[in-house]
Amino acid sequence: MFPRKTPMSLADPRTVDDLLNYRLSRLFAASGAMVIRLCEGKYGITRREWRLIALLAAHGAMSPSDLAARAHLERARTSRHITELTARKLIRRVPVPEDGRRAQVDLTPRAAGSTRSCSRNRSASTARSCPCCPRANCRPSKRPSPS
Numbered sequence: 001m002f003p004r005k006t007p008m009s010l011a012d013p014r015t016v017d018d019l020l021n022y023r024l025s026r027l028f029a030a031s032g033a034m035v036i037r038l039c040e041g042k043y044g045i046t047r048r049e050w051r052l053i054a055l056l057a058a059h060g061a062m063s064p065s066d067l068a069a070r071a072h073l074e075r076a077r078t079s080r081h082i083t084e085l086t087a088r089k090l091i092r093r094v095p096v097p098e099d100g101r102r103a104q105v106d107l108t109p110r111a112a113g114s115t116r117s118c119s120r121n122r123s124a125s126t127a128r129s130c131p132c133c134p135r136a137n138c139r140p141s142k143r144p145s146p147s
């Protein structure tokens with residue numbers, strides 16, 4: 001890192017380093033590399049697949065359309081990820097009893113265990129990649145894990 005000659009100011013940016021979007025982009029790149037190595041290397045899932053799994057862990061079973069909306073992904077892309085994750089037995093389609101044409105997606109027990117483990121590892125990597133954050137903000141939450 002190069003030493004700064006002037007104090008940084010988000011309110012009065014003087015260089016690209018002072019722009020909030022640039023700084024957020026750098027943070028995302030730094031933390032993203034660790035997350036990609038963790039998710040793809042250890043768990044064999046992409047960042048987008050992780051997003052879908054994490055949303056299901058947090059909110060429970062939902063329709064593929066609701067999952068796409070929560071993940072901010074197109075429905076077609078979400079459908080492809082659901083097919084891939086179903087084939088790998090990480091999520092399952094659950095028929096809606098009132099309407100046999102519809103189904104919801106939910107985590108399998110295997111995915112639920114991986115989610116808890118991956119979340120702990122991601123929390124640790126986030127704390128390492130963001131040294132400017134107070135340590136109190138980087139502690140794991142006391143919330144019960146989804147089951």
